[in-house]
Amino acid sequence: MKLSEFKFDLPNSLIANHPADNRDEARMMVLHRSTGKIEHKVFKDIVNYFDDGDVMVANDTLVFPARLYGRKEKTGAKIEVFLLRELNAEMHLWDVLVDPARKIRVGNKLYFGDGDLVAEVIDNTTSRGRTIRFLFDGDSVAFDKIVETLGETPLPKYIKRKVEPADKERFQTIFAKNKGAVSAPTAGMHFTKQLVKRLQLKGVDMAYVTMHIGLGTFRAVDVEDLTKHKMDSENFIVGTEPVKIVNQALDNKNKVCAIGTTTMRTLESAVSAGNRLKEREGWTDKFIFPPYEFKICSALVTNFHQPESTLLMMAAAFGGFDLVMKAYETAKKEKYKFLTYGDAMLIV
Structure with a gap:
């Protein structure tokens, strides 16, 4: 695919400068890959899309004031x-x-x-x-x-305001515990302890991997031919526990949902020959763009991303290029908020 295919106009008015008052009350667009159906929900409704035995995998990296x-x-x-x-x-x-x-x-x-x-x-x-x-x-x-x-909380430059005390907590997920990221895994920022508890009461398992997000995640792609783009390497860890939880779900034909593109990159960087998750620690420069066959996940939570970004490319690889680009046009019409502090998308 070509870089220019991921171009769209993003008005400044749709870039969120502040998060939703409550983490789990951001808006959430749901894309159904099998039917192409698009639904408009609130993030806490995510509970209704998962069942007993399903697994959600989060990135537990912690942002430091870089x-x-x-x-x-x-x-x-x-x-x-x-x-x-x-x-x-x-x-x-x-x-x-x-x-x-x-x-x-x-x-x-x-x-x-x-x-x-x-x-x-x-x-x-x-x-x-x-x-x-x-x-x-x-x-x-x-x-x-x-x-x-x-140090100061490293808000991205497209947030056009001064850092506020509240950002210290809001520019961090509730899963954060392993220090090393210079940016938050934004999809995870919509989760609250209460929401996780509701998921667990339904029998949904939580698993945790680590990818320390560098600025490379946001680096602009400057080649038209995507096969020539090189990602910066990022450090990741997939331990024993997530391997056990995820592989059990796969064996039982349950859903595995990646919370965010960095979680998805981590999982796809630790796939065994038999298309199962394996323990791995190291650096990955894996770049996922369409067409791509995902080995582990059957659902993805992500935010609305910048035009021509590697994050949008991954969402399009997972959700299908046509459906995701159509969803972005819908999001603009419906005034969804984009980027770090913006609204969420669930692709199932």
Whole structure:
């Protein structure tokens, strides 16, 4: 398929700047792949689409406050540093993105807070990418604590407002426990503890995998021929417990639902020769676009994504290109909210 086939016009007015007042009261569009039927529901209605023995798989990654504001030594010029990936915990070595990039060079020292944290630029990795070393004597627990204090919730740039205290909790799922993501697995943000309890009372099992979401998930595709696009690698873990739960559901011909595209990528990166889930830990750069045969899941919860994004491509691969693109046009007409804090789509 071609990149241009995933183009559509997304008015700014449909980009959600705030989440729904209650997590599970966002709107939810339901797509039925077998009939092409489209339904309009509220997220908490998701309970009605799953039965005893079905499984929902969530990504339990935890977002850390990855955006730091500081200043350069000597000039005091304001700078922004976005923490992407820790390269060495002992040395406090990080891969970061910097802004304004042209002013931040190898050898520069960067100051954060009232000099509470100082970093030195070690290397250029891309035009905006740098490797920096934090000149910090404490251990990684103390370092995490200071980043927690100085860092800001890394809301995407398309949310046109300042970060608010409520974002600390709302830009996180209730499943979050393994720290390492710079963005939230947004489909999971619609779930509440109460909703999970209702699903469990119906006999639906929950399983958890981990994929630490990097900015690569949102990186623009800049090639028309999709086979030439390369995803950034992201770190993932599929442990013993989810393997047991998911494979039992598959053996019993029950539904397995991925909560979000990152969960789906994780599951599809850990498939055995017999099309069952297997334990796996490592890095994946798997790029899923139509046509693609999904091995594990029979349902997907996802948000409404940006035009020409890899997230939209995966939704189209799962739901069927024509149906998903038609659903997006319907969503625009019905004024659904798009992107991170927007409404949900359930594909069954």
